[in-house]
Amino acid sequence: MTVALPGPAPRPRPLPADEPLSPEDYRRVVGVVEAVDHAGDLAEFRELLVTALRTWFGYNGVTVLHGDTAVDAVENGCGVLAGYSAEFLETYAAGGWERVDPFRDQGFLRRLAEVGVARLTDIEEGAEGARFRDRFLLPRGIADKAAMLIDAAPAGVLWVGLAVPDGVPKVPDRDLAVLRVLRRHLTPLAVEQLARHRSRQATRADWDLTPREWDVADLAAQGLTNRQIAARLFIGVDTVKKHLTRVLAATSCGSRTQLAVLFTSRDTPV
Structure with a gap:
């Protein structure tokens, strides 16, 4: 038996005024979510997310880190990355650039926790941050970066960094809007993976591992x-x-x- 539902004919839901995204933009969101929603554990989730972000957004460098807090995630570097050369990573570490990296600044991380998604060119990073951009990033073909933070407290946080391809002056406004929508859809998946990961570690508390x-x-x-x-x-x-x-x-x-x-x-x- 077929039942007719009462009420007026539905109308398409209008897009939020601050997110004028196209169907192609939402396809990017769906593409990333579909790529990671079958991950068996946090390690696989991180790797699938890196690959999906590079595929659907075209960013050269993508980093996915996790930790108890945002500071812990970026300082301990527990996670995966792709698109960065060995020379880039060695120079970053040996040259002490992590000390002036605006994305590692605690003030920025507190702001990121509030807004969820931010880009480097929007940060008032001061002289040291400008030196990091002008003397380290730009000579290596990176003009701007974006960061995303997913807070899964008490299970921890997931930090995502993206570097725009060579020749792109900054992370596009549209990409920021897409990343904000994507963050909302990734949050329950990330929370589940981080909680499962924390649960697995709890069963092995006697293994004193970093x-x-x-x-x-x-x-x-x-x-x-x-x-x-x-x-x-x-x-x-x-x-x-x-x-x-x-x-x-x-x-x-x-x-x-x-x-x-x-x-x-x-x-x-x-």
């Missing part, structure tokens, strides 16, 4: 080689070996196979 060691342990348990882990986490192979040695000692495992079995046996269903 966030980066957790990442290495998780990937090693999935069967990745040291070189594959290094490529995923953008760290050196020797660094992976050091982390893995520490992981095996902390978990009392004699091999990667034992580590994989231990991870599987102690996973907590959700």
Whole structure:
């Protein structure tokens, strides 16, 4: 039996005045969400999100980090990134540029927590921030960056950074509007993944591992080689070996196979 619903014929919902997005813009949102909504864990979620953002927005450099707070996420660098050369990363670390990076400034991070999405060219970063942009970013083809923060307290936060392609003067206003909409749709997925990740770590509280060691342990348990882990986490192979040695000692495992079995046996269903 077919029932006729009462009421007037529906009309298309108008777009918010501050978000005049096109159908193509919303397709970008859907494309990113569809790419990550089947992720099995936080590690896979981060990697799928990086790939999706590069695919649908065309940004060269994308970083996805997580931590207890925004400061913890950007300072400890626990996550994945893509699109940055080895020279870029080495110069950033060796040159001490992280000390003047406006995106690592606590004042900016507090503001980002309030607005959700922001771009570098909108920040009053002062002399040091201008030097960071003019002497580090611009010579490497980056004129502007955007940042997104998803707060999943008490499970932590997810921080996303995006660098515009060479030749683009700044993150377009339209991209900022799309990223704000995308953030709303990503938030429940990110909250779920961060909570599951926190739950898994809670079941292994006796494993005294750093966030980066957790990442290495998780990937090693999935069967990745040291070189594959290094490529995923953008760290050196020797660094992976050091982390893995520490992981095996902390978990009392004699091999990667034992580590994989231990991870599987102690996973907590959700």
